[in-house]
Amino acid sequence: DSGVTQTPKHLITATGQRVTLRCSPRSGDLSVYWYQQSLDQGLQFLIQYYNGEERAKGNILERFSAQQFPDLHSELNLSSLELGDSALYFCASSVGSSGRAEQFFGPGTRLTVL
Amino acid sequence: GENVEQHPSTLSVQEGDSAVIKCTYSDSASNYFPWYKQELGKRPQLIIDIRSNVGEKKDQRIAVTLNKTAKHFSLHITETQPEDSAVYFCAPQTGTASKLTFGTGTRLQVTL
Numbered sequence: 001d002s003g004v005t006q007t008p009k010h011l012i013t014a015t016g017q018r019v020t021l022r023c024s025p026r027s028g029d030l031s032v033y034w035y036q037q038s039l040d041q042g043l044q045f046l047i048q049y050y051n052g053e054e055r056a057k058g059n060i061l062e063r064f065s066a067q068q069f070p071d072l073h074s075e076l077n078l079s080s081l082e083l084g085d086s087a088l089y090f091c092a093s094s095v096g097s098s099g100r101a102e103q104f105f106g107p108g109t110r111l112t113v114l
Numbered sequence: 115g116e117n118v119e120q121h122p123s124t125l126s127v128q129e130g131d132s133a134v135i136k137c138t139y140s141d142s143a144s145n146y147f148p149w150y151k152q153e154l155g156k157r158p159q160l161i162i163d164i165r166s167n168v169g170e171k172k173d174q175r176i177a178v179t180l181n182k183t184a185k186h187f188s189l190h191i192t193e194t195q196p197e198d199s200a201v202y203f204c205a206p207q208t209g210t211a212s213k214l215t216f217g218t219g220t221r222l223q224v225t226l
Binding site: 002031033035042043044045048055056058090094096097098101102103105106107108 | 216217219
């Protein structure tokens with residue numbers, strides 16, 4: 001157990017819908033990262049928040065957005081869902097905002113878009 | 115952005131043999147080189163990492179070697195066991211950027 005929690009574990013929805021994925025980082029970690037893992041794209045970085053502020057952006061679609069709340073938990077919002085958004089979404093956390101620190105991954109949320 | 119390639123994409127070894135996975139990256143400013151292990155349906159977990167001022171690091175049966183000139187680093191697993199079967203990802207990191215750029219993954223199968 002990494003100490004990072006994600007809910008829900010599984011999510012099944014239809015195209016065009018909107019969903020919210022939730023992540024709670026390890027106690028003491030200020031940075032939260034979101035990654036998407038799909039068969040054709042592999043593991044891709046989406047976005048990072050540090051202490052409530054967006055710190056880095058990766059291959060995140062405009063239909064996707066995220067935020068980090070004062071209690072440091074984070075939510076990833078996916079809207080206008082398409083079949084290709086089906087993937088495993090991981091949240092990770094680390095202590096600092098910069099590199100060279102271990103990132104601890106949560107168990108992931110498996111999203112299926114039908 | 116960083117281009118990261120891993121070879122081989124699949125690797126099958128017999129229990130007790132060694133396994134080597136190579137990761138090639140493009141950004142010469144990369145300075146942190148972790149390897150993650152992901153078992154089927156599970157989360158990625160860090161198994162070993164190395165920083166740019168070190169050429170080699172070992173932790174029991176696992177080692178990582180770094181060649182900054184050639185821009186590649188390798189994961190070495192000795193005396194492989196069935197529980198080593200998993201997908202392994204390299205994820206070089208650049209400067210102060212904290213995002214991990216994952217390689218394409220190597221599926222290691224350790225057979226009895």
